[in-house]
Amino acid sequence: MKKIACTLFAFVMVMAFTSCQSTKKSAKYQMKTLKEEKDYTTTTIEYPEFFDYLEINHAVGTFITSDYDEAKKMFAENNTWWLEEGDLDFVQGIHNEYYVDCPEIYVNDYVITFIISKYVYLCGAAHGSTTYTSFNYDIASQSFKDITDIPWVDLEKLSAYCISSIKTLYYDDPDYEDDWIDDGAGPDIKNYSTFIYDGNQLTIYFQEYQVAPYASGIPEVSLTEKDFRAFSYK
Numbered sequence: 589m590k591k592i593a594c595t596l597f598a599f600v601m602v603m604a605f606t607s608c609q610s611t612k613k614s615a616k617y618q619m620k621t622l623k624e625e626k627d628y629t630t631t632t633i634e635y636p637e638f639f640d641y642l643e644i645n646h647a648v649g650t651f652i653t654s655d656y657d658e659a660k661k662m663f664a665e666n667n668t669w670w671l672e673e674g675d676l677d678f679v680q681g682i683h684n685e686y687y688v689d690c691p692e693i694y695v696n697d698y699v700i701t702f703i704i705s706k707y708v709y710l711c712g713a714a715h716g717s718t719t720y721t722s723f724n725y726d727i728a729s730q731s732f733k734d735i736t737d738i739p740w741v742d743l744e745k746l747s748a749y750c751i752s753s754i755k756t757l758y759y760d761d762p763d764y765e766d767d768w769i770d771d772g773a774g775p776d777i778k779n780y781s782t783f784i785y786d787g788n789q790l791t792i793y794f795q796e797y798q799v800a801p802y803a804s805g806i807p808e809v810s811l812t813e814k815d816f817r818a819f820s821y822k
Contacts, residue, residue, distance in 0.1 A: 613640040613727070615695045628667040628711065629660075633688040635704060644700060644725055647732070651704070651721065652688060659686050659708060666710055685709035685716060694786040700725040701784040703793070720793045720806055722782045735780045738790065740813045742820075747775035749819045750792060750809045754799055757807075772799035788812055 617636040624631040635652060638644050663684040686708055693702035701724045709716035724733045735741055750773045755766065772794060773779055782793040791810040794800075800807055811819075 615641070615697070615700055615727070617693075617695070619690070629663045629684040629686065631656075631686045633686075634690060635688060636690055636693060636702060638700070641700065641725070643730070644723065647723060648704065655706065656686065656688075662710065666712070670711060684711050692784055692791075694784060696787070698727050699785070699787060700727065701786060703782075703784060715802070717796060718806060719795060720782045722784055722793070724783070724785060734777065735783050735785075735790075735792070736777065738785055740816060741790075743777065743780065744775045745820050746780065746792075746816070747773060749811060749816060750794075752819075753809045753811075754794075754807060758800065758804075769799045 615638065617638045619634055620637045622631070622633040633652060633656065635648055637648075663686070666684065686706075688704060688706050691703055691705050694700075701722070704721045704723070706719045706721070707716055708719075725731070726733050726737075735746075736743055751769055754769050754773060758769075779794070779798070780792060782795065784791050789810055789812050791808055794807045794809075796802055796804075796806060798807075
């Protein structure tokens with residue numbers, strides 16, 4: 589999770605979110621990096637910056653700045669507690685960690701879709717935590733899109749597909765509970781806020797603890813419209 593695995597795929601897409609009109613804007617981007625080292629915190633932030641899409645840069649920049657400001661407050665408070673109340677021998681040499689990168693990004697003439705991954709370790713915790721945030725930008729309408737803006741998506745049926753897929757994946761593991769999966773992958777738009785859609789394949793990401801224990805990481809379900817239609821007609 590701490591390594592950048594950011595690959596650019598260029599291909600012709602049959603159908604975007606709303607239109608198949610072309611654009612004169614360039615979808616080229618570069619990765620920006622910020623590193624910060626303090627006595628008690630190690631930070632590395634890497635994110636895409638687009639040459640011609642200032643609205644995307646603004647959204648990503650606002651998200652990263654706001655989140656990092658909150659993290660720095662949390663780290664400072666945690667460090668103060670350990671200095672005043674904690675076991676210094678235990679935490680000696682252990683730092684808070686804050687890593688942001690871009691593990692998935694797809695760009696073509698019609699859509700820009702990518703994931704921002706955030707890993708946070710708070711000194712003294714049993715383990716760190718990872719959170720995914722997605723950005724799905726439709727070039728034709730010059731706007732960000734939700735999963736329900738994909739023409740063939742019906743949230744109720746999509747939820748049924750994801751629940752079935754997750755239960756099939758973990759059917760023989762006693763740590764997985766049906767109620768947990770039913771709730772975390774239920775037909776609530778909040779459960780489907782993290783996804784990427786390249787015009788053909790839709791991949792949905794479920795956060796840590798959303799549908800499964802921490803050890804499962806961030807489960808994902810991928811499907812195409814063909815998969816969705818086949819499931820819906822069963």
